Amino acid sequence: MRVMGIDPGIAIVGFGVVDREGNRLKAVEYGSIQTEAGLPVPVRLRQIHEACRTLFALHRPDVVAVEQLFFQRNVTTAFTVGQARGVILLAAEQEGIPVTEYTPMQVKMAVTGYGQAQKKQVQEMVRILLALPGIPKPDDVADALAVAICEAHSAGVRDHAARKGGS
Secondary structure, three states: OEEEEEEOOOOEEEEEEEEEEOOEEEEEEEEEEEOOOOOOHHHHHHHHHHHHHHHHHHHOOOEEEEEOOOOOOOHHHHHHHHHHHHHHHHHHHHOOOOEEEEOHHHHHHHHHOOOOOOHHHHHHHHHHHOOOOOOOOOHHHHHHHHHHHHHHHHHHHHHHHHHOOOO
16 A cells, blocks of 8 residues: 655645555655745645646555644634635645545554654654664654555554454
């Protein structure tokens, strides 16, 4: 199973492609889509949309896992990130790829076993679980890989339950 995890943003969209074979996880590719701060929002959204379509076509994931938004302070940032998230979801739909969504707490729980884990703990577990030489940078990339790991684990549980007849 191939999962593409996405950490949405307007300036930086982190992505990570992970293959799950049995209980093993392997990072295929990871990186970021970056847009220039001075550009109008519609231009940045088009760039994100086109880059996602290209990545989806290149990697052909079985599912795209996207982190849900959680903002406590800046409403303006929340709106623009929500718009970026929307074009990412649209791109997945246009490519016919199912989408799953996870809260930050669900991602932390799947990766570290603790829903209140600190960012550094999550990043280190991403490095360990995927046998990476270092923690991926920027943080958005490590976050995207964490979302992909969350989906890979969740899909594994769903598959196991289906084999057991839902019990």
